[in-house]
Amino acid sequence: MTFHYLETADDPRVADYTRLTDVHLRKLREPEEGMYIAESSRVLRRALAAGHKPRSFFLAEKWLEDLDDVFQQFPDVPVYIGTASLLEEITGFHLHRGAMAAMHRPAPVPLEELLAGAHRVAVLEDVVDHTNVGAIFRSAAALGVDAVLVSPRCGDPLYRRSVRVSMGTVFQVPWARLESWPRDLERLKEQGFTVAAMELTDDAVDLDDLAASNPGKLALVLGTEGAGMSPETLAVVDLAVKIPMRAGVDSLNVAAASAVAFWELRPRT
Numbered sequence: 237m238t239f240h241y242l243e244t245a246d247d248p249r250v251a252d253y254t255r256l257t258d259v260h261l262r263k264l265r266e267p268e269e270g271m272y273i274a275e276s277s278r279v280l281r282r283a284l285a286a287g288h289k290p291r292s293f294f295l296a297e298k299w300l301e302d303l304d305d306v307f308q309q310f311p312d313v314p315v316y317i318g319t320a321s322l323l324e325e326i327t328g329f330h331l332h333r334g335a336m337a338a339m340h341r342p343a344p345v346p347l348e349e350l351l352a353g354a355h356r357v358a359v360l361e362d363v364v365d366h367t368n369v370g371a372i373f374r375s376a377a378a379l380g381v382d383a384v385l386v387s388p389r390c391g392d393p394l395y396r397r398s399v400r401v402s403m404g405t406v407f408q409v410p411w412a413r414l415e416s417w418p419r420d421l422e423r424l425k426e427q428g429f430t431v432a433a434m435e436l437t438d439d440a441v442d443l444d445d446l447a448a449s450n451p452g453k454l455a456l457v458l459g460t461e462g463a464g465m466s467p468e469t470l471a472v473v474d475l476a477v478k479i480p481m482r483a484g485v486d487s488l489n490v491a492a493a494s495a496v497a498f499w500e501l502r503p504r505t
Contacts, residue, residue, distance in 0.1 A: 254327070267392065277334035279403070290339055355453055358384045363459075380503075382410070386414065394406060432476070435464055443477055479493060
């Protein structure tokens, strides 16, 4: 294995890790370059367990022993080591969760392959907050959602914050980015899915009523924070569904709503 001790923040070998706090830059750059950042030793190990391949490792010297088994597993992958202050200068924030790694982004899974055998699918329309994206994936993994689909403008599930908030469960739940929105919802219908939108419409059915019908295949569409579901999407879905609220509360945060819905709409045998 090869260890490289960094002496300057301008070292071109660690360009993958520069300006990690610049969300606009990173969300454009990382998919283009076919990479993403795994932050923290736990997330890194989950990425590797899912079969993802590292480009490089990036850490302070004190974490070397903790990840020695990983470095032994990938002896040809460079390990970049620096002081805490130098690593912070490169990334833009203080690293306190152990190592980071630049990972090769896995190849997209074709939609038909992803849907094969699936009974519960979550669809995210323009959920741009990466914290919410990560939280939804964590609930999806915990509550038996078979796949997640994201609209073209939705936040990147492999963006650093999404991965961290999900605790690495974005590597467990198969997902795909749709290209034609909302027309691709018709492809789910063709595969036998009932497509339901979580939205407060005049004709929305209560969540427990939909759960009682126990559809064999269900795709649940979750809309963006604030604006909610687009009219174009509501025109395509089969029905709208709502969580009954008390005390004059209109709605839940999209991540919280997803957890409630995933649990209530789980398949009943």
